Amino acid sequence: MSTDRTPVEMWFDPICPWAWMTSRWLMEVERVRDIEVTWSVMSLAVLNEHRDLDAAYRLLMDNAWGPVRVIVAAAEAHGDEVVKPLYDAMGTRIHPGGMKDLEAVTREALAEVGLPERLASAAHHKTHDAALRRSHKRGISLVGTEVGTPIIAVEGIAFFGPVVTPAPKGDDAARLWDGCVLVAGTPGFYELKRTRTQGPIFT
Template sequence: MTSAAPAPHPAQAESSPLTATSTAPVEFFFDPICPWAWMTSRWLAEVQQTRDLDVTWRVMSLALLPANAEPDPEHADGIRRSKEYCPLVALVAERFDSAAVKALYDELGRRIHLDARTDVEAVARESLSAAGLDAALFDERHEGDAALAANQEEVARRVGTDVGTPVLTINGHSFFGPVVSPAPTGDAALRLYDGLALATSVDGFFELKRSRDVGPILR
């Protein structure tokens, strides 16, 4: 006679990111100039191919962080470019939708990070056209300033003003990161997402960190 299987622990009976079938709402805040945000976005796009994620792509700006009010010489050029790209992305978000933001970010990121280009206007106009948008939007980019400032205020409300980009929100829980190099793919990408979704669902969880020993591995 075989014994009955033990009843599952109550915690095991609940749905988790590994088993849930409903669409998970995710928000991803990025600055186009940040290589770390770019790699995190590639990881998230990889996860989105398998997991049922409803991702809203939102722009923030490193230039609007208090710490960058007077940037050091090493970061001054990046902050200058951030002031041009970020309002443009915010304007696209206002006039179109998250899919248009993602398409523009993809095109900007390829040119900024993979091609290492710093010619802001040419990069922006080419990226707009490649994303199916009007290149003339670059001339109106600062009409997105107010929307960008509102996004930055929202980031500060969620995670504070002492962190940069990326900022990720999963099921209402926001945090800075993850910072990855290179961007995980395949099963590793899914394990990272599921682990983050579980960890950040715990009230009182704030930080898990180690020093980086590699730079951005973009390819």
């Protein structure tokens, strides 16, 4: 990581559309502000594993283990530098691509970034869950369990979100970044929210 750029870390779950939107915005912030982002996994499946959920959301959480397990397995085998390209490849298929078959998403994403197809089997095993849980715990410990993904940390400040659509560009992206860091860094500040009136705009 460059020493002249401020280190930022974002935790994501590849199945979360709002984390995807935030990641696209943060990529733009990286272009217009002197930051450098490290991309780390958290897991909605871990976050919700002991919660009482309706049947449809429980099924979604059961399926959510697969993609994030594969990213962790890929990072452990091939280094952390594969995390972002694999997330991009998965997320492009899941979100703007609208693919529902997560096993197909995983196979295609691995092929796109030049990783072995055998890594797809990690989706169905707990082999890498200890590493997944460590990364998840490291992120969620910064903000508490009442939020989900995404989580962003910068210079001792951590916050959930922002939840935004479409992903701001250029000066708009920079202003949102500056505002998020300002309010999140204000002692005693906890929440700023309004009801969402539209879903993610991927284009």
